[in-house]
Amino acid sequence: MKILGIETSCDETAASVIEGKDENVKVLSNVVSSQIEIHKKYGGVVPEVAAREHVLNILPVVNEALEKAGLKSPLPHLAKGGKKNPSYPSLLKAASIDAIAVTTGPGLVTSLIVGIETARTLAYAWDVPTIVVNHIEGHIYANFIRELKIQNSKLKTQINFPALILTVSGGHNMLVLMKDHLKYNVIGETIDDAAGEAFDKAATMLGIGYPGGPIISKMASKYEKELSQSFKSQIPLPRPMLNSKDFHFSFSGLKTALLYKLKNDKNWKTRIPEYAYEFEQAVVDVLIHKTIKAAEKYKVKTIMLSGGVSANKKLREQMAETIKEKLPGVHYNQPDLKYTTDNAAMIATAGYFRARAKKFTPWQKLRVDPNLELR
């Protein structure tokens, strides 16, 4: 089954074609047009600007995804106007696309609408069903992308249920228990900022750019390489809610703690890498500690990471080490780096598993829901 995925919930315009068979998913194309350079100068995503960029980019991006997957039909009627390479997806039936999966929320309303209207139009023109995908569900399903030879169905994935997923990005921060495919139980979430949001705000305070996560991470690991084994930070930051009995998170206090440390340190500008290092470790410590506690309580068979922050090297490495040490019987999975931040391959993959469960939505009923809940 071939699925076209469309993702426009924030500042990436993305389209992808995947092929699914049984539990295996192969990515045939994965096109992401990022707006980071545009939003950088504002220090964050400007919704109106993001939506306009999606409008400009969506058709060329879908077209490229179809083309890279070898699915584009020739467009002689559009070429008439003298343009050699008209950037429009074929209005003829795209060869063997079985369904279109699209993110309908959560996210920015005006950005989501662009993806939804595109999916609606193509579904009507191609006469294929649409599939509603929750953006967070998409991030989770990045773990189910298996670049296997699709014919070799003996190679089974090692993802057994119940599974626990730590899903962390700029917009969300959750612990999700999955008893089976598409069955989600949110057992913990942030009561204020998400970890990615905290990274972004900390980087703004330190004046080192946007988005903060990758920059802080790079700076911290460079600093770490120069440290001795016995190093103890001189600027310790708190580990918020580390010992609370629930599985909720809070990162806004950590951000405020950093702000006060900087205010009281006349020489902070000379110690930026050390602050980055300590901030990153504080976030990672909390994320790992809570995940392990929840995995023990719910006796899960698999732990997975997802979301933009799952690109973080320290989180990936330290999570793997801690699970090996504390829960050796539990399988650990992390998405390939290219599927951690926003992309449409993850949306198409979640769409494929929804299609297997016959969860289609007629294009007439596609609705944007900026606060769509995971269920």
Ligand code: KG4
């Ligand atoms: O999933 P994503 O692309 O968009 C949302 O759904 O929010 O995640 C973006 C977030 C940003 O906050 C960014 O700073 C963070 O993921 N991020 C990272 C890293 N790469 C991206 N955070 C920590 N370390 C990274 N290497």
Ligand code: ZN
């Ligand atoms: Zn995301």
